[in-house]
């Protein structure tokens with residue numbers, strides 16, 4: 001993260017991220033992921049291994065896709081493995097750029113051990129504009 | 134829309150919305166909605182009646198919820214009926230405020246006949262910050 005800290009916007013990821021993020025184990029079922037997404041009312045669920053390291057992300061969209069394809073598998077079969085991430089001390093506009101250029105709506109926030117410490121979404125960034133009003 | 138046009142941000146919804154929006158009929162099946170969401174690579178699908186008027190919205194999240202509850206119904210059974218909308222000449226920061234205060238990620242853009250002419254998402258608004266960089 002350190003390489004990209006220069007920015008003209010003062011806010012950092014840590015200032016706007018949600019830190020009460022729920023994760024799911026890669027061996028959990030598709031149905032369990034759907035349940036957590038429903039209960040927690042969010043779209044993005046970071047996936048971890050037994051050492052609690054980030055190994056993927058599964059979203060409501062991935063579940064909808066599995067429905068469309070009639071595949072009802074394990075989380076590890078439907079998750080995206082190459083996760084675009086951020087870290088707490090990254091500038092918010094760098095995160096906005098990562099969201100845009102990778103065409104995703106959320107970035108898990110990880111520490112140096114690849115443990116998930118939060119999540120930042122385009123909803124969070126959109127709020128900055130709403131609150132400036 | 135006209136009541137809320139005052140703003141200190143110049144951009145209007147029409148400047149940032151996607152206008153190639155796909156809609157689905159309320160009598161379509163849950164599985165058809167999942168297929169469109171997969172093929173078009175988006176999360177939000179405005180739902181219309183036979184007169185092409187907006188009557189709801191169905192998202193990947195609603196499909197995931199139906200999976201969690203083991204309900205595989207028609208679009209009209211799983212859609213959200215009370216849709217928060219915007220119109221082309223609304224200021225972008227008003228839309229950002231509506232997204233935030235209603236805890237949603239997208240607003241269908243409608244004309245005076247309740248026909249869907251576009252969609253604006255928090256991804257679109259987050260991009261504004263990315264591109265300012």
Ligand SMILES: C[S@@+](CC[C@H](N)C(=O)[O-])C[C@H]1O[C@@H](n2cnc3c(N)ncnc32)[C@H](O)[C@@H]1O
Pocket residue numbers: 041042043177190191192194195212213215216217218236237238239240241
């Ligand atoms: C409460 S949000 C939670 C997940 C996430 N924040 C999102 O917006 O998809 C999900 C619910 O919002 C509904 N929804 C999405 N956009 C909407 C809109 N413009 N107006 C009303 N409901 C909407 C969906 O149908 C879904 O049931």
